[in-house]
Amino acid sequence: MLMCDSRAVPLSPGWHFEIKYDGYRVLAATGNSPRLNSRNGADATAWFPELAAALATLPAGFILDGEVCVLDDIGRSDFERLQARARRRGWYRGADPVAFCVFDLLVGKGKSLMGQPIERRKTALRDLVEDPPDGLLYVDSVEDGAWLYGHALALKLEGVVAKRAGSLYRPGERSRDWLKIKRPGAVPPQRFKR
Numbered sequence: 001m002l003m004c005d006s007r008a009v010p011l012s013p014g015w016h017f018e019i020k021y022d023g024y025r026v027l028a029a030t031g032n033s034p035r036l037n038s039r040n041g042a043d044a045t046a047w048f049p050e051l052a053a054a055l056a057t058l059p060a061g062f063i064l065d066g067e068v069c070v071l072d073d074i075g076r077s078d079f080e081r082l083q084a085r086a087r088r089r090g091w092y093r094g095a096d097p098v099a100f101c102v103f104d105l106l107v108g109k110g111k112s113l114m115g116q117p118i119e120r121r122k123t124a125l126r127d128l129v130e131d132p133p134d135g136l137l138y139v140d141s142v143e144d145g146a147w148l149y150g151h152a153l154a155l156k157l158e159g160v161v162a163k164r165a166g167s168l169y170r171p172g173e174r175s176r177d178w179l180k181i182k183r184p185g186a187v188p189p190q191r192f193k194r
Contacts, residue, residue: 001065001104001169003161006179009145010162016118016141017148020159020180021101022077022187023069024086028100031060036068036100044068049091051100054133061110062128065169066102066139076157077101102129103139103161106169114169121169149181158186 009017025039034055036044045052048068055064069077070085085096105125106114113121122141129138141163142148149160159182167177 001171001178002174003178003180004174004176006162006181009149009160009181010179011146014165015145016122016143016163016165017145018103018139018141018161018163019148019152019157020161020182021067021069021139022079022158023067023082023101026066026068026100027106028055028064028066028102030055030058030062030064032056033060044086047086047089048098048100051098051135054100054135057133058128059109061107062105063107064100064102064125064128065104065106066100068098068100070096071099074155076155097135099135099137101137101139104169106171114171117166117168118163119165145181153183156186157183159183 024044026036026044028051029035034045034052036048036051038044051068067077068082070081072078081096082098085098088095102125105121105128106112108124108128113124126138129136132138145160145162152160159180162179162181164177
């Protein structure tokens with residue numbers, strides 16, 4: 001499921017807000033054969049073997065949605081460091097550690113949860129990663145978007161994500177049920193130049 005851009009935090013009731021991490025969007029399968037796939041379908045399992053090892057400690061039959069990031073000492077994502085790490089397509093001595101910042105659960109115990117409201121998926125995800133293995137970070141939500149966005153500005157985070165209460169997961173779809181509100185200047189214009 002893809003987000004739509006928004007210039008402002010929704011102020012009406014009925015939204016959940018999360019920190020927006022700046023990394024690689026990944027779907028991950030748990031259990032004995034853990035697998036990480038990028039948004040464009042590339043197999044990223046070998047790129048981040050420490051995350052595959054962490055996912056292997058969780059029960060089989062779950063698919064998580066999240067962002068693979070390199071975090072600084074206060075938990076801000078650093079995309080340039082992540083890109084430098086990912087370019088090598090695997091772990092190497094001196095590699096920056098990565099975190100899988102998980103924010104949604106698409107499949108639980110082999111059953112699709114995409115038709116369930118966001119609140120149920122988040123609860124099931126929180127239960128799954130209640131005591132997360134090293135490398136996994138559960139992305140919680142709050143109901144005060146203005147408060148969270150103010151902190152995102154102060155801490156120079158990428159921004160926040162707003163998710164409409166009761167929203168279903170629509171794979172591959174760009175939906176107004178998920179909005180990204182970026183901090184001005186969060187993504188430098190030169191990032192996408194080759």
